[in-house]
Amino acid sequence: MSKKTDLRILRTKQSIRTAFIALIQEKGYEAITIQDIADRAMINRNTFYLHYENKPDLLNTYMDELLGELKNAVVLCPISMNPYSIAILETVMQTVLEHISRNTSFYYAMLIEENRIYMFQVKMENIIKDKLNEGWNPAEGNPPLAISKELLFEYLVSSFMGIIIWWVKNDRPLPAGEVSSQFSRLVAYGHLKVAGIAFEE
Amino acid sequence: MSKKTDLRILRTKQSIRTAFIALIQEKGYEAITIQDIADRAMINRNTFYLHYENKPDLLNTYMDELLGELKNAVVLCPISMNPYSIAILETVMQTVLEHISRNTSFYYAMLIEENRIYMFQVKMENIIKDKLNEGWNPAEGNPPLAISKELLFEYLVSSFMGIIIWWVKNDRPLPAGEVSSQFSRLVAYGHLKVAGIAFEE
DNA sequence: ATAAATAATGAACGTCTTGTTGTTTATCTA
DNA sequence: TAGATAAACAACAAGACGTTCATTATTTAT
Known part of the structure; x- marks a missing residue:
């Protein structure tokens, strides 16, 4: 066998x-x-x-391979997750960054500079979106969202990817833990508060 | 003559x-x-x-033409702008959305679906970044930013573009004014507060 | 260790697309 | 209306693709 x-x-x-x-x-x-x-x-x-078969086949095979690993790397423990919490954001970001750290040259080629593979970013965004969605079960009793959930997710995922790309492009200037903490606070509490800018109303 | x-x-x-x-x-x-x-x-x-000259030349000529119009469309009045304010975000978003409304089919082809031109998004991001930077002069006397300015801008621009793409993809489901208002508040005050989710600390 | 299986090589092919160079025809501007 | 020039038409070499087929080399299994 x-x-x-x-x-x-x-x-x-x-x-x-x-x-x-x-x-x-x-x-x-x-x-x-x-x-x-x-x-x-x-x-x-x-x-x-x-x-x-051809060039796209090679690219897709390779991308799917790595993104499969990414999917497996991000394991959520819904029990410890507070619904709608920032913990879910922080956890996903943290594990993604760690996975990237283990495959830097590949992610650099895929995400950075002139020659990046834009398709890869799209595929990655979908995975992130699924993961966030997965760990994002609304607790019953909570009021309904005041804004479109789709809009909210689009916002979360795009800023998520923006941070990741910034991090990879600048050769991972901060430890993964710090980035994920800053990111989740940035998203949750707003840039005015987190950046230390005078709060206006 | x-x-x-x-x-x-x-x-x-x-x-x-x-x-x-x-x-x-x-x-x-x-x-x-x-x-x-x-x-x-x-x-x-x-x-x-x-x-x-060739296909890329055609594409670039066309992209630069439209993005030139976009650049001209977004005119900032720094006098009325509160530095670090959310007003700058709202204004830029608003004018960009209005410009897009005037060229929907083009932006749809460039930004949406399988066949989008990824390069266009990159060029557009750079314009947005410049515009935000332009209207973002820190007032003297303000404390220095508590986080990296680069990180902050990457975050702002990527979420900005995410919202725009969402908006174009869904055939502009909300009026431009509403989107720009929601976006600026989302970024400034955080998704927990704006979405009406219980605030945690 | 040897034989059978199969992966890799090398040459050749038709096809498509590109970018270029002439020549001729049609259309516009002055 | 005449000169200018844009567009059409034909043809070309170069490069890349994907395929076929016979041959050589390597690996696996006996």
Whole structure:
């Protein structure tokens, strides 16, 4: 029952992957040709087609792989979560940042600079949105939201991603714990209060 | 001194533009070929090259044109602006939304769905960031920011764009004034307070 | 260790798209 | 109306794609 995959396949796939990431950072996804990948990976161009249908297929396979890991990394414990609490924001942010720390070069290639893969950000946003939604069960007895839940989530997710991108772009200038704490307070209490600016009404 | 441009040029350029926008929505920017544009615009493929270098050139020309209009549309009156105030957020949001309302089909093609032009969002973010920065002169005597200004701006701009995209995607479900008011209050006072959720400390 | 299986190579192909260069035709401006 | 010029038409080489097929090399399983 030991269905081991051929070593040659593993080696080739790894070569392709490494070459691909490097090339994205060098010239951007769109500019890459299959021949580029083959050259860099030191394989025949034909060999590429033995493993992937085309360039988008390679990209998607790779993205889904990493985002699957991200999904698994963010585990919520709803019991300890106060509904509508800022704890959920902080927890998700914290675990996402830790996961990113374990895959910096990949996330850098995907999220930062000219050559970023915009599609990746969209996929990541959806995952974040699901996770927040998941841990966001409204307690009964609470008053209904005063604003559109969709609007609220759009706001939360986009600011969430904004912070993450800022953090990765600046080579993680603050510890993950600090960022997640600042972020959740920023969102929950407003920038005027958290930034120490005079409160107006 | 009446350097009028040849009518043929105007007509051709307009045809190209219309065809281009339609094609983006139909099959996405990347999938479009010059021949596609020529067919749709009912011009010879060669004629395209008389006006634009290539596909990216066409895209950039068009984007810069509209974003130039956006830049001009957002005029700040620093006199009436309270530094660090939420008024600046509200004003910018309001004028941007109004500008978008005047060019919905274009912004829809650029910002929404599978076939969006991600580059456009980046350019737009930079404009928003500049505008916010412009109207954001710290009053002397105020305490220094308790958090990184960069982090704060990243947060503001990304949530700003998130709201805008949500608004365009959902066919502008609320009046511009309402959205800009809700947004500025959301950012300034926090989602807990604005959404009517029990405040925790 | 050897044989069978299969991954990788290398060459060749038709197709499509690109960007360019001429020449001719049609249209606009002055 | 005449000169200017935009647009059409035809043709080209170069590059990239995706596929086929025979051959070589490596791995797995016996």
